Amino acid sequence: MNQAPHSLDLFVWLGGLPKEVSARVSTRWHRIEVEDTVEALLDYGGGHTGYFYSSTSEWPGQNRFEFVGERGKLVVDDGTIRVYRMARSIEEEISTGPVWGKCEGTWEEVAYEPSLPSHAAVVRQFARAVRLGEPPVATGEDGRRALELANAMLLSGAQGTPVTVPVGRGEYDAFLAHKRGE
Secondary structure: OOOOHHHHHHHHHHHOOOOEEEEEEEOOOOOOOOOOEEEEEEEEEOOEEEEEEEEOOOOOOOOEEEEEEOOEEEEEEOOEEEEEEEOOOHHHHHHHOOOOOOOOEEEEEOOOOOOOOOHHHHHHHHHHHHHHOOOOOOOHHHHHHHHHHHHHHHHHHHHOOOEEOOOOHHHHHHHHHHHOOO
16 A cells, blocks of 8 residues: 555556455565555456556566456556557457467557656646636545555455455454554
């Protein structure tokens, strides 16, 4: 939660909250009181899954997001965006194509104008939202959803079992009390 808040924000903004989380968390190298590595399998229901991995214990760092759909794949990788567009759906390819055949398709580079606002720009925009009623870049609800995913990952990692989302408040309070040594 402490090491990857912006990645969690972006992940939830693009992918939404899962129904269940199975995670492993650890402090691999840093001498800190929080985790420096998390890996989580996310169950969205209906056969849809996601995977989240973040670590500050590896170098060089990389920011990569992959979204796979029935007709292709979107890859955002350290400032580049690529799309693989399939000629037919994956279901069509598997059911009617050759056994172990490759799906026909093409990779395309997606042009975009990077615009990474500074912290000062984000604060200015927040002030405009408060003063002028302009829509904020991110709402409190957006932040709550990212926190909910982080809480589920931490709890699952501590228990070694899958947890549902949203996390039960009593269960999470007990986890926090244990972490505080109460």
